[in-house]
Amino acid sequence: MTLDAIAFWVSLRLGLWVTGILVVICFPLAWAFARSGGRWVPWVESLASLPLVLSPTVLGFYLLIVLSPRGFIGQLFLSVFHVRLAFSFAGIVIAGCVASLPFMLSSLRAGILAVPSQLLDASYTLGKGRLETLVRVVIPNMRSSILTGIINSFAHTLGQFGVVLMVGGSIPGVTKVVSIAVYERVESLDFADAHAYAAILVVISYGGVYLLNRLQRREPRR
Amino acid sequence: MTMLAFDLKVRLRAGDHVFQLDAGCRTPEGRFLGIRGASGSGKTTLLRCLAALCRPDEGSVTIGDDTWYDSRQGIFLPPQRRSVGFVFQDYALFPNMTVMGNVSYATGDRARAAELLDLTRLTAVARLFPAELSGGQRQRTALARALGRAPRLLLLDEPLSALDEDLRLSLGEELRRIQRETGLTTILVSHSAGELSRLCDEVFPIVDGRMRPSDAGPLSSLRRTL
Numbered sequence A: 001m002t003l004d005a006i007a008f009w010v011s012l013r014l015g016l017w018v019t020g021i022l023v024v025i026c027f028p029l030a031w032a033f034a035r036s037g038g039r040w041v042p043w044v045e046s047l048a049s050l051p052l053v054l055s056p057t058v059l060g061f062y063l064l065i066v067l068s069p070r071g072f073i074g075q076l077f078l079s080v081f082h083v084r085l086a087f088s089f090a091g092i093v094i095a096g097c098v099a100s101l102p103f104m105l106s107s108l109r110a111g112i113l114a115v116p117s118q119l120l121d122a123s124y125t126l127g128k129g130r131l132e133t134l135v136r137v138v139i140p141n142m143r144s145s146i147l148t149g150i151i152n153s154f155a156h157t158l159g160q161f162g163v164v165l166m167v168g169g170s171i172p173g174v175t176k177v178v179s180i181a182v183y184e185r186v187e188s189l190d191f192a193d194a195h196a197y198a199a200i201l202v203v204i205s206y207g208g209v210y211l212l213n214r215l216q217r218r219e220p221r222r
Numbered sequence B: 001m002t003m004l005a006f007d008l009k010v011r012l013r014a015g016d017h018v019f020q021l022d023a024g025c026r027t028p029e030g031r032f033l034g035i036r037g038a039s040g041s042g043k044t045t046l047l048r049c050l051a052a053l054c055r056p057d058e059g060s061v062t063i064g065d066d067t068w069y070d071s072r073q074g075i076f077l078p079p080q081r082r083s084v085g086f087v088f089q090d091y092a093l094f095p096n097m098t099v100m101g102n103v104s105y106a107t108g109d110r111a112r113a114a115e116l117l118d119l120t121r122l123t124a125v126a127r128l129f130p131a132e133l134s135g136g137q138r139q140r141t142a143l144a145r146a147l148g149r150a151p152r153l154l155l156l157d158e159p160l161s162a163l164d165e166d167l168r169l170s171l172g173e174e175l176r177r178i179q180r181e182t183g184l185t186t187i188l189v190s191h192s193a194g195e196l197s198r199l200c201d202e203v204f205p206i207v208d209g210r211m212r213p214s215d216a217g218p219l220s221s222l223r224r225t226l
Helices: A005-035 A041-053 A056-067 A072-081 A089-114 A117-125 A130-138 A140-158 A162-168 A178-187 A191-218 B043-050 B099-107 B110-119 B135-147 B165-182 B193-199
Strands: B003-014 B017-028 B032-036 B058-063 B066-070 B084-087 B153-157 B185-190 B202-205
Touching: A005 A041, A005 A089, A005 A140, A005 A178, A041 A089, A056 A072, A056 A089, A056 A162, A089 A140, A089 A162, A117 A130, A117 B084, A130 A140, A140 A191, A162 A178, A178 A191, B003 B043, B017 B043, B032 B043, B032 B193, B043 B153, B043 B185, B084 B135, B099 B110, B099 B135, B110 B135, B135 B153, B135 B165, B165 B193, B185 B193, B193 B202
Parallel strands: B032 B185, B032 B202, B084 B153, B153 B185
Antiparallel strands: B003 B017, B003 B058, B058 B066
16 A cells, blocks of 8 residues: 555645635625625625535636636736646645635624624724724634634535646646545555545544534533 | 703614604703603614714714714714713623623723722622623623723613613612712613603603604603702
8 A cells, every 4th residue: 555645735735725815815705795785795695605506627627717827817827926827736726715715705704694793883882993893802703603614614625626636637746635646546446545545534524523513512601 | 061962863764664763952961861762763773873883864963072973064973983881782792701801891901990890899700701690790791891981971772671670670770870970971761761760860752753852841751850
């Protein structure tokens, strides 16, 4: 059995990058969805949820087109940052972000909605500005939703297959994640290795979900 | 003597019914005022307009020499720049902070917060979280927090309505005591005429969206002189 530790490392890095970026991007977006009554909200919200219902290969196909050196985003990154997105780690991070966006967004949106607007009003009447209110009142009172978003997006990114394969291919040490390694071992009828990879992924995912449940149970005094 | 004066017009919706709240008042600072009205009459909206949590359509709010709102001059100070303390109907305590945390969030320093906890008899529960408090303790925490910014105007939105009868009487007395000790201009809104006449120096009713003390006689305005 020749298990390739580097595929785990690629998956782990991908998960961390995607989750970190999503927390930052999704917070203002979730805030706007939850608190703004704009007409644009249902349109953008549906667009952001599209990765939930689209086939990963369809999503991956369109992402490959826009991230390729001839695509809009691919061209932009190449000319501004000199980074090639198609078949690169940066490319699968972007693809992973798009694919896992709905998980983070829905958790954060639910969390923001669960903080009563009276708490914000109370904070404003106590002389506090929006930023201080956000940091000291809103975020601490939606901790469990933030945590749910983080663990869900991380676990979902670890399990990514179609989108990553379409955008990143299977370059060892760069874009070959564990789920692709499982697929390749099965294709070459190497079931022992496939089992090992798959089992480790199951254990990691179970650990994540278990941790989530434990932390939510500990959520204090409401 | 400095005065609190407001004159506000705001369109309200109660179910399908749209009406205009037209409320005005001019009173010396330091008094305990009551506003009485049925539910949906616009009492809470009036308080929210005074605190800048909602924007009236037109009018003005002045306290002493300070103008907080004047639609003709385009002045509308945000809540952070109005010296108000607001006790919300369901108290709106921060669940992630202890009693001390809630009050010192407002005061910015723990020594002043400790004084307020003493004033509101909460020192023994300072380390508890809101979910661990009784209804009366929550109400007093909300009051201590509202006083934390040393406001010039204290707004109380039905602060006793969630409590049982005995507690309502004793906390009402305590509100009255604290108002006397601090000399703070206070507006209490309630649907209970008895509660208001027991606690307040003067009570104004909102009738059909109108609160104009000048057009109500002494009998109809439930006036009480101390």
